[in-house]
Amino acid sequence: MECHYAILGVELNADDGAIKKAYRKAALKYHPDKNPNCLEEATEKFRLVQAAYDVLSDPQERAWYDRHREEILHRKKYENYKENAFDLWEYFSPSAYKGFGDDANGFYAVYRDVFKKIDVEDQPFKDEGSAGDEWMPCFGNSESDYDDVVHEFYSSWQSYCTHLSYVWESQYDVKEAPNRRVARLVEKENKKVRDKHKKKRNELVRELVSFVRKRDPRVKAHKAELERIAIEQAVKAEERRMSEMRVKAEEAALYDQENFEELAKHNERVSQLENMMRDEFGFSSDEDSDNSDQNSEEEQEYSDDMFCVACNKMFKSVMGMRNHQKSKKHKENMNRLKQEMQEEASVDDITEDPNREEIEDEIDDRKLTKKQKKQKRQQQKLLSNMMESEPLKTKDFEEKMDPVQEPDEVPKPETEFDGDTAENEKSVADDIRNASDCNGDNDTSVISD
Numbered sequence: 001m002e003c004h005y006a007i008l009g010v011e012l013n014a015d016d017g018a019i020k021k022a023y024r025k026a027a028l029k030y031h032p033d034k035n036p037n038c039l040e041e042a043t044e045k046f047r048l049v050q051a052a053y054d055v056l057s058d059p060q061e062r063a064w065y066d067r068h069r070e071e072i073l074h075r076k077k078y079e080n081y082k083e084n085a086f087d088l089w090e091y092f093s094p095s096a097y098k099g100f101g102d103d104a105n106g107f108y109a110v111y112r113d114v115f116k117k118i119d120v121e122d123q124p125f126k127d128e129g130s131a132g133d134e135w136m137p138c139f140g141n142s143e144s145d146y147d148d149v150v151h152e153f154y155s156s157w158q159s160y161c162t163h164l165s166y167v168w169e170s171q172y173d174v175k176e177a178p179n180r181r182v183a184r185l186v187e188k189e190n191k192k193v194r195d196k197h198k199k200k201r202n203e204l205v206r207e208l209v210s211f212v213r214k215r216d217p218r219v220k221a222h223k224a225e226l227e228r229i230a231i232e233q234a235v236k237a238e239e240r241r242m243s244e245m246r247v248k249a250e251e252a253a254l255y256d257q258e259n260f261e262e263l264a265k266h267n268e269r270v271s272q273l274e275n276m277m278r279d280e281f282g283f284s285s286d287e288d289s290d291n292s293d294q295n296s297e298e299e300q301e302y303s304d305d306m307f308c309v310a311c312n313k314m315f316k317s318v319m320g321m322r323n324h325q326k327s328k329k330h331k332e333n334m335n336r337l338k339q340e341m342q343e344e345a346s347v348d349d350i351t352e353d354p355n356r357e358e359i360e361d362e363i364d365d366r367k368l369t370k371k372q373k374k375q376k377r378q379q380q381k382l383l384s385n386m387m388e389s390e391p392l393k394t395k396d397f398e399e400k401m402d403p404v405q406e407p408d409e410v411p412k413p414e415t416e417f418d419g420d421t422a423e424n425e426k427s428v429a430d431d432i433r434n435a436s437d438c439n440g441d442n443d444t445s446v447i448s449d
Contacts, residue, residue: 002048003069004051004052004055004056004065005052005056007026007048007049007052008022008023008026008049008052008053008056009022009026010022012066016057019053019056019057020053020057023049023052023053023057026049027046027049027050027053030042030045030046030049031046032046047094047095048094048095050094051093051094051095054094054214054215061211064207065092068089088114088118088204088205088208091110091111091114091208091211092207092208092211094215096110097109097110097111100142100217101142102141102142102143107215107216107217108139108140108141108142109141111139111212112138112139112140112141114208115136115138115139115157116138116139118136118205119135119136121164122162122163122164123135123163125163125164125165126163136156136157136160137149137152137153137156137157138153139153140153140218142217142218144218146218146219146221146222150216150218150219150222154209154213154219157205157206157209158206158209158210158213159206160202160205160206160209161198161202162198162201162202162205164197164198164201165194166193166194166197166198167194169193169194169197170190170193170194171189171190171193172186172189172190173186174186174187174190306318306321307374307378308321308324308325308330309337309375309378309379309382310330310333310334310336310337311324311329311330311333312375337379337382341379341383
């Protein structure tokens with residue numbers, strides 16, 4: 001048997017590119033169409049080149065071949081096995097069979113005999129009546145059904161476990177042990193050696209099953225059939241999806257058209273209502289924005305009324321605000337706030353520039369937060385309410401704040417008499433005289449009676 005690397009003419013550490021290049025060169029050289037004079041020899045050589053490339057192009061198969069290359073090429077040094085185990089190394093090459101026919105040298109006949117011999121070797125070591133006493137599935141032929149024969153064969157042999165005991169590989173004889181402790185150690189060492197050989201045998205048979213399965217035409221045909229079915233299902237699924245998309249697109253277009261018509265009717269109805277409102281009441285829906293602004297201002301004022309400046313609290317209801325205003329704590333805070341405001345007013349200089357206070361207020365407003373600005377507005381509002389509700393006290397407070405000044409003019413009396421003073425005095429005297437006459441007449445009438 002010739003090495004795969006030698007067939008392709010590459011080194012053992014050649015990379016994938018070098019192996020592919022050497023394969024193309026060798027295939028072109030030994031192709032049967034290029035060698036019509038020695039057709040049989042060229043065909044055999046071309047088959048070996050293709051088999052070598054199949055092994056070296058697969059990373060897993062190449063790694064396994066590199067580990068066992070010496071055993072495959074120099075299997076003669078393993079001929080002195082103590083057991084009559086069937087040698088499997090020569091069947092890890094396409095040269096073990098010729099073609100994929102059902103003849104004696106074909107693919108199916110060769111590997112059917114190989115797996116049959118492996119099963120025959122295991123039969124003497126199987127326990128009678130156990131689950132493993134049955135025969136392993138047969139390899140079949142080119143006409144075998146995939147589900148009944150091929151699938152069952154590979155599913156069983158890919159998990160192969162040998163029944164060979166490998167007692168002939170034991171290094172020590174338990175009978176020669178001097179005592180029980182040494183006998184246990186001897187049995188342990190012998191079991192370790194036997195398990196090692198079993199593991200090696202199992203791996204070898206499983207690798208052969210993988211090698212055969214990769215080249216089995218029935219597996220390739222089944223894989224192609226599965227791919228074809230998958231493609232057909234994908235095409236059907238795509239067609240079904242496209243048909244559903246078309247139906248949805250048609251429904252969406254119909255829905256948009258109906259919505260457009262409904263929207264047009266709605267707009268027409270709204271315009272009619274606006275015209276009716278304009279004719280009857282003199283306003284339209286354009287004034288809703290002004291009303292909304294007014295409502296927002298009213299809501300802001302309502303929220304301001306629900307906020308207590310003295311206690312720095314916000315209430316959710318009017319009753320809560322009223323109850324709070326009746327509390328003792330609120331009254332104390334109001335008195336303290338009034339005193340603070342009076343003290344601040346007494347400190348300010350009235351003779352200062354009137355624009356200066358506005359500038360300072362503007363600067364302070366820039367530094368204050370939104371909540372502090374709101375409190376300041378509440379305080380100003382409260383101060384204005386106090387001044388309106390108590391005008392006399394405010395006037396006295398202003399007189400105390402202003403310096404004492406002498407009046408320049410005497411105030412005029414609030415009442416003024418119209419006409420001449422003499423005429424007024426004469427009319428008053430006449431009224432008194434008439435009244436006295438009336439009284440004298442009354443007295444005379446009484447005396448005469």
